[in-house]
Amino acid sequence: MADTGGRTAGRGGRRADRTVLGSRPAHSVRIPPRSRSGQALLSPAERTVPSLRVAAAYAWRLIVVGVVVYGVFTVLGRFQLIAVSLFLALVVTSVLRPLADLLNRVLPRPLSVVVALVGSLLLLFALLALVGNAVAGESTKLAGEFRGGVHRIELWLQRPPFRISPGKLSDLQGQVVDYINAHRSRLLSSAVSGLGRVVELVTGGVLALFSSLFFIHSGEKLWAWARDQFLPSGARPRWDLAGHAAWRTFAGYTRGIIIVASTNAVLVGVVLLVLRVPLALPLTLLEFFATFVPLVGSPIALGVATVVALAGRGPLTAAAVLVLIVVIGQLEGHVLHPLVLSWAVSLHPLVVAVSVIAGSIVAGVIGAVVAVPFVSVVWSVLRALRTAPP
Numbered sequence: 001m002a003d004t005g006g007r008t009a010g011r012g013g014r015r016a017d018r019t020v021l022g023s024r025p026a027h028s029v030r031i032p033p034r035s036r037s038g039q040a041l042l043s044p045a046e047r048t049v050p051s052l053r054v055a056a057a058y059a060w061r062l063i064v065v066g067v068v069v070y071g072v073f074t075v076l077g078r079f080q081l082i083a084v085s086l087f088l089a090l091v092v093t094s095v096l097r098p099l100a101d102l103l104n105r106v107l108p109r110p111l112s113v114v115v116a117l118v119g120s121l122l123l124l125f126a127l128l129a130l131v132g133n134a135v136a137g138e139s140t141k142l143a144g145e146f147r148g149g150v151h152r153i154e155l156w157l158q159r160p161p162f163r164i165s166p167g168k169l170s171d172l173q174g175q176v177v178d179y180i181n182a183h184r185s186r187l188l189s190s191a192v193s194g195l196g197r198v199v200e201l202v203t204g205g206v207l208a209l210f211s212s213l214f215f216i217h218s219g220e221k222l223w224a225w226a227r228d229q230f231l232p233s234g235a236r237p238r239w240d241l242a243g244h245a246a247w248r249t250f251a252g253y254t255r256g257i258i259i260v261a262s263t264n265a266v267l268v269g270v271v272l273l274v275l276r277v278p279l280a281l282p283l284t285l286l287e288f289f290a291t292f293v294p295l296v297g298s299p300i301a302l303g304v305a306t307v308v309a310l311a312g313r314g315p316l317t318a319a320a321v322l323v324l325i326v327v328i329g330q331l332e333g334h335v336l337h338p339l340v341l342s343w344a345v346s347l348h349p350l351v352v353a354v355s356v357i358a359g360s361i362v363a364g365v366i367g368a369v370v371a372v373p374f375v376s377v378v379w380s381v382l383r384a385l386r387t388a389p390p
Contacts, residue, residue, distance in 0.1 A: 073362060084366060085204040089211035093219060094251035095258065096120060100216050113217045117209070127285070134281045238385065245384035246377045253373050260336045261291035264298060264328060271324050272305065278312035291332075293368045294352050298332060299325055347376060 076083045096116045103112035214222065223243060227236055269284035277283070283305045290301035302325040310318035347355075352372055359371025 077363070080363075080366075081200055081204050082207070085207040086211060087370060088204070088208035089215055090250065091254050092117075092120075092208065092212040093215040094254040096212070097216050097219075097251075109217060113213060116216070117213065121209075131281045131285055135279065241384050242381045245380045249377050249380035250373055253376055257292060257294075260332060261288045263336060264288070264291050264332060267328060267331075268302070268305070268324070272309075272321075275309065275317050275320055276313065277305065277309045277317060277321070279308055283308065293365070294356055294372050295349075296356060296368075299329060302328065347372070347379065351375065 100109075100112045100116040103115055107115065227239055227243075231239055265284050265288035268287045269280060272280035272283055283301070286304065287298065287301045290297035293300075302321065306318050306321045306325070309321045355371040355375045356368050359367030359369075359374075361367070363370070
């Protein structure tokens with residue numbers, strides 16, 4: 001028995017002395033006290049710290065996202081010409097890709113792309129030539145109308161409620177002339193730098209057309225190549241989902257804003273022609289391009305039309321154009337945007353306004369144009385990834 005007890009004790013001793021490399025000694029775990037309902041009772045400090053931890057976790061992640069966004073915009077600012085050209089190429093692709101697909105039913109793919117792109121360019125040049133011909137044909141008449149319009153504006157300013165004396169108006173004109181004479185060299189240098197800008201615009205336009213050729217012809221193949229080259233296989237399905245959501249939103253927004261801009265331009269052109277406002281066709285074209293800046297573009301273009309109507313036709317016509325500003329603004333905000341853009345973009349008007357202002361602060365007019373589609377694409381990608389299974 002003693003032998004057996006000794007052997008058992010020996011085995012127990014050997015078992016007690018035996019250790020496994022890499023194992024940790026056991027510690028005592030303090031179980032928090034629980035209430036009668038079975039829930040753990042936590043002190044006020046323990047109840048406060050988790051919320052601070054959650055806030056800190058959100059804070060540093062938001063800081064990282066902000067740094068990444070700032071870095072992206074800094075890099076894009078360095079290569080602004082390339083970024084704007086690629087953005088224009090995506091706009092052209094979203095508009096002409098359906099036409100190229102339709103032509104591809106009867107024509108080879110390369111030929112259908114060339115026909116869609118060249119035909120659109122010819123249509124744009126024909127429209128610009130029509131506007132230029134209209135302005136050149138009425139140049140003499142317009143000069144006389146504007147001289148008479150400036151005189152009518154001076155008389156209007158001399159009446160109540162402004163009551164500006166003719167001497168003050170003459171002094172103001174003299175100050176403008178003196179300013180131009182004093183800053184003639186600076187204005188000349190600005191004009192020379194403007195020629196450099198024209199060269200940049202031509203270069204960017206050529207790059208946009210060259211890129212749009214490949215995007216329209218085989219954009220999905222370019223996306224698949226980039227996805228397979230730069231992404232691990234496990235991440236490709238989610239990136240495919242995000243890419244399709246982004247392109248669907250961007251293309252829908254672009255086509256929708258073109259429909260809204262065309263509708264606004266047609267309405268403005270008809271009213272300006274009926275009111276016989278000078279430069280009706282150029283002002284119509286200005287309204288079309290200004291609509292691409294949401295909320296503020298159309299009122300600014302119609303404000304220019306009001307000034308032209310005041311100088312060319314008088315206060316009554318200018319008042320009619322002001323009424324047009326209000327009517328078209330209501331029509332655009334309450335009818336066109338909900339009907340045309342609601343299926344592609346679901347952003348609150350406050351988000352749109354803040355995006356336009358922030359984009360204009362960051363990158364001027366280009367930022368104001370790009371801000372809303374950029375925010376819309378980001379929001380659609382987040383929604384798609386949130387609803388997708390992990």
